[in-house]
Amino acid sequence: MECILRTYCRCVRYVVGLVGRSVAYLLPLLAAIVAYGVFARYILNQPTIWGYDTSLFLFGYIGALGGANAQRLGGHINVDIVYGKLSRRGRHVFDLVNVILAMGFLWIMMSTCLDKFIEAVNLNYRTQSEWAPPMHHFWLMVTVSAGLFLAQYSTELIGHLYALVCGKELLATSWDDERPEQIAVESAVMQPLKDKESAHGH
Numbered sequence: 604m605e606c607i608l609r610t611y612c613r614c615v616r617y618v619v620g621l622v623g624r625s626v627a628y629l630l631p632l633l634a635a636i637v638a639y640g641v642f643a644r645y646i647l648n649q650p651t652i653w654g655y656d657t658s659l660f661l662f663g664y665i666g667a668l669g670g671a672n673a674q675r676l677g678g679h680i681n682v683d684i685v686y687g688k689l690s691r692r693g694r695h696v697f698d699l700v701n702v703i704l705a706m707g708f709l710w711i712m713m714s715t716c717l718d719k720f721i722e723a724v725n726l727n728y729r730t731q732s733e734w735a736p737p738m739h740h741f742w743l744m745v746t747v748s749a750g751l752f753l754a755q756y757s758t759e760l761i762g763h764l765y766a767l768v769c770g771k772e773l774l775a776t777s778w779d780d781e782r783p784e785q786i787a788v789e790s791a792v793m794q795p796l797k798d799k800e801s802a803h804g805h
Contacts (some may be wrong), residue, residue: 605773608765610776611757616675619755633661652734655732660741667748671755692767699763706756713749713779716742 640654671681689697720742722728728738765773 615754615758619671619675623669626668669753695763695766702760709749709753716746
């Protein structure tokens with residue numbers, strides 16, 4: 604059973620990480636579209652009719668589809684005033700409650716956005732701009748992103764329950780599926796800062 608749970612968690616984390624890394628390649632495209640929009644408006648005096656909608660959609664895709672990967676890496680903001688004072692078991696209980704609440708919200712969000720996607724397809728919803736591109740793909744993207752978030756949270760739910768029942772971690776850290784060279788680079792960057800802090804402390 605432990606092997607099955609660990610395999611499931613690793614597979615979900617791999618897919619979430621793959622999607623997160625893939626949408627990151629949209630960032631240069633977003634920057635290029637915004638830059639061209641500024642150039643076309645103020646230099647050529649010929650503003651595009653598609654620039655605003657396209658950049659808005661891309662920004663939404665990047666933020667929403669990358670959210671689950673940020674959760675996988677622990678990149679979201681946490682308030683540690685109370686959390687930092689809890690025991691290891693207390694932290695698992697605290698995290699478990701947060702995960703359950705988040706999964707409930709995400710389930711509602713996914714169901715609602717799926718209904719909106721179907722409605723947008725049937726009624727041919729479009730933006731209210733001059734270009735007026737269709738909106739259905741955006742609702743589908745939000746539905747998929749909520750599903751990815753749910754999948755990521757399911758691995759955390761399993762991990763916290765396993766730790767509380769068995770008294771040990773199912774997976775060592777959220778970074779255990781990252782490339783060793785990435786961890787080495789980050790360590791090389793952070794170590795001089797830590798040495799500097801230590802020197803000032805003395």
